[in-house]
Amino acid sequence: MSAPRERNGGQILVEQLRIQGTKRVFLVPGESYLPCIDALYDHQDAITPIVCRQESGAGYMAEAYGKLTGEPGVCFVTRGPGATNASIAVHTAFQDSTPMILFVGQVGNDFYEREAFQEIDYRRMFGQMAKWVAQIDRTDRIPEFVARAYAVATSGRPGPVVLALPEDTLWGRATVADMPRYERVHGAPTPVALDKLSTLLAGAKRPFLLVGGSGWTPTAMRQIEGFAERFGLPVGVAWRRLECFDNGHPNFAGHVGWGMVDALRQRIHEADLVIAVGTRMGEATTEGYTLVESPQPRQKLVHVYPDPDELGRVFRPTLPIAADVVSFAAAVAQLSPAQTVSREAMTAVTAANANFLAEQEPKDAPGALNLNRVACHVRDHVPDDACITVGAGNYALFAHAYHRFHGVGTSLAPTVGSMGYGLPAAISAKLENPSRTVVCYAGDGCFQMNLQELGVAMQYRLGIVILVFNNGMWGTIRAHQEREFPGRTIALGFDNPEFSQLVKAYHGHGEVVDRDEDFAPAFARALEFANREQLPALIELRYEPDGIAPGVTLSGIRAAALARQSA
Incomplete structure (x- = not known):
């Protein structure tokens, strides 16, 4: 110094x-x-x-x-x-x-x-x-x-x-010495805790591994993958922490939380042991504290979290372990099962992954532009290390349902559900990794909360691709409104600017797509422009508003609500 x-x-x-x-x-x-x-x-x-x-x-x-x-x-x-x-x-x-x-x-x-x-x-x-x-x-x-x-x-x-x-x-003014660079503190599991974990795993017939939280590294992810393989564990990722486990891994079971598929929900309900690593298991992940119940879970719960104050605060764990994800992953990398994993356990892993893959086929949707097919096309035409960013809104469920995330830096999504996040996050991702493909999913309302940051993308020459989901309304709130007060829509719609023209004011590329057959060539042009010019490219998706989420329509939500009211 x-x-x-x-x-x-x-x-x-x-x-x-x-x-x-x-x-x-x-x-x-x-x-x-x-x-x-x-x-x-x-x-x-x-x-x-x-x-x-x-x-x-x-x-x-x-x-x-x-x-x-x-x-x-x-x-x-x-x-x-x-x-x-x-x-x-x-x-x-x-x-x-x-x-x-x-x-x-x-x-x-x-x-x-x-x-x-x-x-x-x-x-x-x-x-x-x-x-x-x-x-x-x-x-x-x-x-x-x-x-x-x-x-x-x-x-x-x-x-x-x-x-x-x-x-x-x-x-x-002051004459003062500089301080040295900080040292990160890591909390590791104790040998006693690891012994108890081994015992619980040996006695479990339907275990499930749930990963999430922050602080993951590529090494920690590989170690957790090995842990899951050796012990025959199906693995889910917590709400909006899709990057925490390779979605292409054969042990992957899917995204846990709001919007999860029925088979995954049932699997966790029936688990006799849940090992939650790095995640608080908040309201979204547990679907209102029902998937894992608070304060006393029906499953045996191993809760691994870096803050001891969190352990036992919402859920009473069978085994609390105060450790961060890096230290825990390094520790379990040394564990092996005392006996060969049963055929039933391996069958459960295969079935969980098969259920996940079955849901990767695009669902039907009303109108000429099917957002399920849009999300599948993006998945199949970007590199595995592409970063997908979202803000808040039902449009984000299309990315979460169909994209396969492959590790740290491939997903940026606010678990707090804050709007306006997607574009700034995409800018930050491109600044950090200029050679990485970055695609921002943005609702028309969400995008307008921070669209002025296109100026940052222009100024620093950042070739990001933005998909604006234009349905002219606050879609998530509309879905809630139809569920609770069917047919009484008010204060939820708005008129939009021409997003495809707006981006051109920032020297970017813009197109409108309103049919399935037009998306693939438009997306190819957007990627090519973003990479060549190092400027933002935007595709405005105009679609039937009734198709509010994967496999869900507003008319269906309304019909179900009316049926409940008349029952």
Whole structure:
């Protein structure tokens, strides 16, 4: 480390980011943290500033970076409005267990508690949606706070940290030593826990392995695959964590949670042992805490999670194991069954995978454009390492139902269900892996929440492909409305711009597709343009709104609801 030297707060902070390994920061510039912006000028060889159009987009890009790399995604926003815009990404990072650090400009300490211009108490604002919220009131403590932020964001259950930066702290000067790069803390299973796990596996007749959460590496995934193979375990992925297990593996059973197929649901219901690794098993994964019941599951439950406070909080496990996915995978890589896996167990694995593959055939849908076939075509015409991003909405179920994800970085999806996520996430994915094919699935409402970030794709020459599902309504809410209040549709529809023309204002390529036979050539043109020009390509999908989800129609939901009411 270099000897302590005098610097202003912005210079000290940015040098700490460099030491901690930060290579990209996402920001919407603000005068409240101007010394940090100036300090970035001297670190252009190591840190790239990505200038975003709105703070929610910047925050989403940082959150996606955390998912992709396992390192904290870093975002800078200005005080007040900037912080409130970015809060949606902080909430996403919290519920998705993603390492992220949000730096927020703050009024100077000399103005604090006067409700000065754009003043907010960030400890109170972010207190329940971040792992740690603090304000750095002294310039000479910046290295300490930044080092701790990286440690907190990545330790135990990963998550977001928010640091407020008063102006006088950033403009102030101090002679202070830098802190060394943080060391990630890993929690590993004990030998006793592994012995108990082996015993439970030996006694189980219908075991099931459920994987999810964050922090997975290619090595950990291969080790878990080997574990599943040796012990004859069908494997499901938790809600919107489709990348956590290779969907092409013969032990793969499918996506667990809202929208899962009946055969998979029944398999988990009938399991006598569920081994949940890395996942909290939240409301979506457990279908409202019914698939695995809270507080006492009907199945024997082995719950592996990095935060001990989570173990026993919602579910009473038979065996709680406080460990992160990397350490657990390394540990079970050394386990082997005491006896040959039974023929019945291997038959169950084969049947589970066969059920999954049977559901990979496109279902029928009303109208001239079948979104099931669209999703299958994308699956079959992108590389295995392609990254598919989604936001929130029923349109995302088409990607989840048909695409086969093959590991870390192939899926970016907010488990918190936040809209506007898909496009910023696709931008972040392309920045991180420029040679990787990136396809964003976006609903027409979801896309319009952050479509201005097309400017980032244009500015940094990012060849992403965007599929906009245009049905002119808030489709997911419409489905709920038809289920609960059939036939009383109101306040759910909207008129859309010409998305295919809008993208051209950002120097991109745009087309409209409204028939099955037109999608394949349009998708080929979009991929070719994105790769050649390194600019965004957009296909606007105009389809029959009744086809709301794979195998589901709004008219069918309405008919079933009316039948229940008249019964």
